[in-house]
Amino acid sequence: MGQRIGIFGGTFDPVHVGHLVAAVNARYDLGLDRVVMMVANVPWQKAGARAVSPAEDRLAMVEAAVDGMAGVEASRLEIDRGGPSYTADTVSQMSALYRDAELYVIVGWDVSAELRTWERMEEVRDLATLVVVNRPGNPPPDGLHEQGWRIEEVTVPNLEISSTDLRARAATGRPLDYLVPAPAVRVIRERGLYSVLG
Ligand code: ATP
Ligand code: MG
Helix, strand or coil, X not given: CCCEEEEEEECCCCCCHHHHHHHHHHHHHHCCCEEEEEECCECCCCECCECCCCHHHHHHHHHHHHCCCCCEEEECHHHHHCCECCHHHHHHHHHHHCCCCEEEEEEEHHHHCCHHHCCCHHHHHHHEXXXXXXXXXXXXXXXXXXXXXXXXXXXXXXXXXXXHHHHHHHHCXXXXXXXXXXXXXXXXXXXXXXXXXX
């Protein structure tokens, strides 16, 4: 039997506890051998709309955050590939690298509602099972089964935390502690990310 591998893609600008809770619970509920936090090189749906922190800084924050976490790791696959990061390319690459693995693509509810906008969505659908991380009592988006997705649902307490809000907090000097894992906060300080954090 091959490994069961979760691919959890994101911009992680910055990584926060909502991401880690999603990763840990997807791994636990689905019995995944590992969850790979896949740091987007150029998040094509976000680039242009705002300044995105350098990929190496975002990777350093994720690496710090997952250090010592069992079965959760950071990946630089999309950064090394360069260019815009399409999940279809990542899943194809992972399925070639891990031939007998079972792949799971983990997304939050907001992302699961936008899969139709993904580049070559069918490739992802044909190579992986979709894992929707959702709050209790909230149904998954309509139409996913009809579009042919294999779906698993993982329920976690709703954590109303987003990287967008965290960047705004940091910019006004408010603390990120306990919203962002402490080792990642240290990376933010050391590298002077999101300006005002002293
Ligand atoms: P931004 O505010 O810049 O969009 P974000 O906090 O949504 O950032 P992303 O890097 O865009 O973080 O998200 C990566 C993945 O994590 C997505 O699948 C998203 O749905 C999921 N996610 C983000 N925040 C949470 C949260 N609080 N709880 C569960 N999943 C989350
Ligand atoms: Mg988001």
